[in-house]
Amino acid sequence: MSEKNQEVVIEVKNLWKTYVLYHHIVTSFKEVVLHFPRLFKKLRQSRFEVLKDVTFEVRKGEVFGIMGHNGAGKSTLLALIAGVIKPDRGTIKVKGRISPLLELGAGFHPELTGRENIILNGLLLGMTKREIMQRFDEIVEFSELGHFIEEPIRIYSSGMVARLGFSVAVHTDPDILLVDEVLAVGDANFQQKCLRKMEELRNNGVTMVFVSHSRTQMEAICNRIMTIDHGRVVSIEEINRHAEEKTC
């Protein structure tokens, strides 16, 4: 593989992220009035560093894995790449359109129908309505929802919601796909279908960033795996994929 020569699509340099636990600080007016002196003390205690000096690059077409224990900072890192939060120090450069698969179906509204949610979700992912409608049938077909597409999401099972969420996200023509342990959802058949779809996207040059704590799952898919622990990068290793050439 000649990925070394490919252009860098995600460049993360000396990234620091500190969370202020706002919930610890102010939750109500009563709190402010009654415990005012404690507020400043709390402010100091309520900071904690999620990511410490993180640096890495992802090249076009790569499948990049981020591994770590719960609370190691994986999801924060994905949120930073997706651009929903800002770093405190350091830089992130991302080239191309990102489609985040963070918590499938999180962007859906339960009272709207599947159809309305596809349009809304597509828009939030950066597509115009025309672009969404061009892919509409494909999205519905992939999700296997059939006539349920006209029903409000609140009557869907969690598997159905996940299917629709996955289907919208992969049909937005992303340049970069961020995947946060989504494959834990849906039945086995649909999981296989998701993996095949991702394989197809990968062959089309879509870059993928995977987050998981399961090493076996990661090794099967990724070119490189970065391990983080307590917010620091521990290692970045190449995965030699010549050995196993099995289709998922």
Next chain:
Amino acid sequence: MISLTTRQWEYYRDLIFELTNKELKLKYKSSMLGFVWSLLLPFSHALVYFVAFKYILRIKVENYALFLIVGLFVWQWFANSILAGTGAVLSNGNLIKKTRFPYEFLVIAVIISEWLHFILAFVTIFIFLAVYGIPPTIYWIFIPFLMLMQSVMNLGSAFLVSSITVFFRDMVWFINIFLNMFFYLTPIIYPIEMIPDRLKIFIVDANPMALFVALYRQIIIYGTIDYVYLSLAVVYSIVVFLFGWRVFAKLKWKFAEVL
């Protein structure tokens, strides 16, 4: 200046349309009378004030019913925009945490939805005008401009409350008290002429809502317009908008962390 490509225009248009559509759908999802409720509220208030002030306190205002209706509709529009604004960001936490899109549009959608309500309510004012036999005047051309300026102010206020509510949930309580006090201190159920001169500077000159209510009444009922009021209203609207927008722009980066 920022120049937008055709695709970006199309995108923003679609985003506004769909978010507003969602707003309206959710508002009336399981209500039988739907939009009619939004009319019944100011009308019921008008009825009560009419009885209390016209027949009990014996207020001396010509065409008092029309006077009330105009004032209450204009106020209701402002109050509803602010109240809807408090939930504009908060209730869309799951969208904000998941994707990055211009969050401002969540607030814009709420403001447009409230504007549509006002437009529909406004139509009923024409029925009153016909009943009272008040003819339209040339000053009516100012109505769209007035609506635009009030939208700008409503948007600014909504930007402000929507972003602050994310960090300070008690804001909703505060807003309710604030709106209640603000309502009675604004010449809506009583005319400006009844306010003592030394209070006018606070209750009228420094109060954009008093100016807007007065301007709508001048144009619709009295067939005149006060250009000083108009200029002041424009200045206040722009100031409120810029302030609210700046606060929103500063706080929006923390939304995903807090929600």
